[in-house]
Amino acid sequence: MSTETANAGTGAAGSADGERTYSVDNPAPVIAPPRARTGKTPKATRGNFEMHTWLFMRLSGIVLVVLVLGHLLIQLVLDGGVTKIGFAFVAGRWASPFWQVWDLLMLWLAMLHGANGLRTVVNDYAERDNTRFWLKMLLYTATVFTVLLGTLVIFTFDPNIR
Amino acid sequence: MEQPGQSGTAEPTTSGMITVTFRIRRFNPEVSADASWEDFTLEIDSKDRVLDALHRIKWEQDGTLTFRRSCAHGICGSDAMRINGRNRLACKTLIKDISPEKPITVEAIKGLTVLKDLVVDMEPFFQAYRDVMPFLVTSGNEPTRERFQSDEDRARFDDTTKCILCAACTSSCPIYWNDGQYFGPAAIVNAHRFIFDSRDEAGEQRLEILNDKDGxxxxRTTFNCTDACPRGIEVTKAIQEVKRALITRRF
Known part of the structure; x- marks a missing residue:
């Protein structure tokens, strides 16, 4: 929480000689509450965006439990575990549209789920509007980049690459 | 948690009096811009409440100690404060229940402007409360008799009618603490009280208000509010019920 007390000019007031600086007629500034309405306070929002993201988190979470646990089981446990994974293994799996859809769905849901989770964390913890904006821009850029790159790979994968 | 069995272990005497140290967060803007802890030691009955101790300190030791209290019996909700790091009503907290063998910390509730010592500016809290229209809205002519309601309809929102607006829940909410415009649990509880009232007709409007980005x-379902509520309202459950109403309304 922001603890700016706007007394930067009275640097000496911090310690024991505060008595000399503040009096009944000149009280110290108090810390403004976060919810104080100011000119910069955003207007109430219309629309259901937050509801849809909230619902998306629940639904994608349920689907991801199946997708991710299944993915981990296949990749790391069954059929000799992690040692079997190689170019041939991936090429063999992506020959089937089922696994293409599985991986594509997992990529999109996991990225959007994680990005939205981080978005709420940034919204909750960023103190200044500028910090919040740039952190979210960084987050969105990384998300879009990863999703697009992954999608491109899944759709254009060529097992006969040399 | 505090164990009731521990009571009296702190220097028990025949009269039940114990010596307790109260570590109170003092702030006086007319003296200093900084808040500081101040210790007060007093001999007090372990079955007395924290509010009694604050009174004793104010009357006998330091008259400048400032705090709010009105009814002193857990009804008016004036004396919510952070006692031993938890939001409670000073008038409902017995000293024997909060480990009096160690210093008992008392500070103002968080997330609101501290005006002096334990007194905070409640205006943002009540602003959020007013925003959700906490009053009966009906249409048509006023009936000549009371508005009937079945026992089941009344029971639907019984829990949230118990709110005394002490701000213990809202000022325990980490989302409210941070730099946001979140309505806070208390406002949502009081919206819940009317949204699920069968006599009220503005439930849709209130839901739309709470559908806001900061609604x-x-x-985040941290349950701080439910833990803090001195009236035992299941605050988080009420918030979840409002969410469910918002979703089932649309789908």
């Missing part, structure tokens, strides 16, 4: 969807 119920900012709740």
């Amino acid at each position: 119920v969807w900012r709740c």
Whole structure:
């Protein structure tokens, strides 16, 4: 929480000689509450965006439990575990549209789920509007980049690459 | 948690009096810009409440100690404060229940402007409360008799009618603490009280208000509010019920 007390000019007031600086007629500034309405306070929002993201988190979470646990089981446990994974293994799996859809769905849901989770964390913890904006821009850029790159790979994968 | 069995272990005497140290967060803007802890030691009955101790300190030791209290019996909700790091009503907290063998810390509730010592500016809290229209809205002519309601309809929102607006829940909410415009649990509880009232007709409007970016969807379900409520209201459950109403309304 922001603890700016706007007394930067009275640097000496911090310690024991505060008595000399503040009096009944000149009280110290108090810390403004976060919810104080100011000119910069955003207007109430219309629309259901937050509801849809909230619902998306629940639904994608349920689907991801199946997708991710299944993915981990296949990749790391069954059929000799992690040692079997190689170019041939991936090429063999992506020959089937089922696994293409599985991986594509997992990529999109996991990225959007994680990005939205981080978005709420940034919204909750960023103190200044500028910090919040740039952190979210960084987050969105990384998300879009990863999703697009992954999608491109899944759709254009060529097992006969040399 | 505090064990009731521990009571009296701190220097028990025949009269039940114990010596307790109260570590109180003092702030006086007319003296200093900084808040500081101040210790007060007094001999007090372990079955007395924290509010009694604050009175004793104010009357006998330091008259400048400032705090709010009105009814002193857990009804008016004036004396919510952070006692031993938890939001409670000073008038409902017995000294024997909060480990009096160690210093008992008392500070103002968080997330609101501290005006002096334990007194905070409640205006943002009540602003959020007013925003959800906490009053009966009906249409048509006023009936000549009371508005009937079945026992089941009344029971639907019984829990949230118990709110005394002490701000213990809202000022325990980490989302409310941070730099946001979140309505806070208390406002949502009081919206819940009318949204689920069968006599009220503005439930849709209130749901639309709480559908805001800073409405119920900012709740992270940390249950701080339910833990803090001195009236035992299941605050988080009420918030979740509002979320469910918002979703079932649309789908």
